[in-house]
Amino acid sequence: MQNGIDGYKSGFISIIGRPNVGKSTFLNRVVGQKIAIMSDKPQTTRNKVQGVVTTDASQMIFIDTPGINEPRHKLGDFMLKVAKNTFREVDVLLFVASGVDRVGKEDRFVLEMLKGLDVPVFLVVNKIDQVHPDQLPKVIEGYKQEFDFAEVVPISALQGNNVENLLAKIGEYLPEGPQYYPADQITDHPxxxxxxxxxxxxxxxxxxxxxxxxxxxxxxxxxxxxxxxxxxxxxxxxxxxxxxxxxxxxxxxxxxxxxxxxxxxxxxxxxxxxxxxxxxxxxxxxxxxxxxxxxxxxxxxxxxx
Structure with a gap:
């Protein structure tokens, strides 16, 4: 345990966004094992799934949340509540967007919920492996016009491009704290x-x-x-x-x-x-x-x- 070491950082990071932007793919990438299921069906994730990434310098607890959109049934109400309740219990929020698409109604629905929060919000533009480099700045600028992000990091969760840089950026925002989980534990789910x-x-x-x-x-x-x-x-x-x-x-x-x-x-x-x-x-x-x-x-x- 790192509880007594000065300078050790730890914290909770929520992964949020509309359905099908690659949140679960990102979580599996950073923990190095499949703990969140993936499919092309919207709202595949229904409960929050926590993944733990531990290094000598920090421990990051990532919370993968259901894709956010306007609920159509009680299960949808539940999934929205699960996602929103993470807003107040984390140190960093990762708003994941698809680089393939421009800002849409569902993205704005999520961003509207984030306004006024006292938590740094990163724009994580995923799927850059599917986007022409000339198009990426236009996509990023579209999102920046909607929200004042603390950081903007383009990645490919599928291929791992720029994911290490994103982890380093997150580490800069985490407070000093204890190691909450054993170093070899990658999820809190049974x-x-x-x-x-x-x-x-x-x-x-x-x-x-x-x-x-x-x-x-x-x-x-x-x-x-x-x-x-x-x-x-x-x-x-x-x-x-x-x-x-x-x-x-x-x-x-x-x-x-x-x-x-x-x-x-x-x-x-x-x-x-x-x-x-x-x-x-x-x-x-x-x-x-x-x-x-x-x-x-x-x-x-x-x-x-």
């Missing part, structure tokens, strides 16, 4: 949460239209397999809102569910460092995104934020 997210990620990748937004994953059991030594048995239920969605997730002769399980099992084995026997079921819980009791049952507890 394995059960990450496993449920890995399964949900594969379901997102393999389904279409309204189905991905209606999916939640509940881990029923994680335990050593009694029949096979050195193997872990994971039992999980994929929840959907309608019978038609259940059919899509299962697929013809169970093909889609089998593929979800096959892909998820590989990531879970990497996470646990062990062979995994994964059992999946699909159940219907009608309109669960608009029912507080089901949101709590599925892990979305707004009293924790």
């Amino acid at each position: 394995e059960r949460f990450i496993i449920s997210e890995l399964i949900r990620e594969k379901a997102l990748h393999l389904t279409r239209e309204e189905v991905p937004h209606s999916i939640a994953v509940v881990i029923e059991k994680i335990a050593p397999d009694k029949e096979h030594e050195h193997m872990i048995r994971v039992q999980a239920t994929i929840m959907v809102e309608r019978d038609s969605q259940k059919g899509i997730v299962i697929g013809k002769r169970g093909a889609v569910l089998k593929e979800i399980g096959s892909r998820a099992r590989k990531d879970i084995e990497n996470l646990l460092g062990s062979k995994v026997f994964l059992e999946l079921w699909v159940k219907v819980q009608k309109d669960w995104r608009n029912k507080s009791v089901h949101l709590r049952d599925f892990g979305f507890r707004d009293d924790e934020y």
Whole structure:
């Protein structure tokens, strides 16, 4: 622990922005391991996910938040509350924008919330690997006209371009403080949460239209397999809102569910460092995104934020 060393810095950094700008990709990049799931579906992240980056000089606790936009159901209200509640508990806010796009309505919706906060706000322009260098200054200037940012740092979270420079800039703004987590810890989330997210990620990748937004994953059991030594048995239920969605997730002769399980099992084995026997079921819980009791049952507890 670095608690007694003068000059050691530590602090909390919130990663915010509209959906699909690469916040989770950035978090996975800085911690060096997959702890936040990724897909091209808006609002893939639903809870806040904390990633810890520890060096000899500092410890940075990054908080990946759900993509912010105007909520359309109780789950959307929950996700907005999760993101907004990080504003008052961090030392730096990273507003992540896509360099591919100009400032839009959703970006302005987020920036409006940040006005008046007594926290340094960085503009992090992501996806610069997809932007012609001549276009980048115009994109940056568009955002600077909307908000007075403490720092502006263009990056590619996918390729790692300029990410180290961003970390160095963040370090300049952190206060002196203790090491909150052991040096080898990269997230504060239990394995059960990450496993449920890995399964949900594969379901997102393999389904279409309204189905991905209606999916939640509940881990029923994680335990050593009694029949096979050195193997872990994971039992999980994929929840959907309608019978038609259940059919899509299962697929013809169970093909889609089998593929979800096959892909998820590989990531879970990497996470646990062990062979995994994964059992999946699909159940219907009608309109669960608009029912507080089901949101709590599925892990979305707004009293924790």
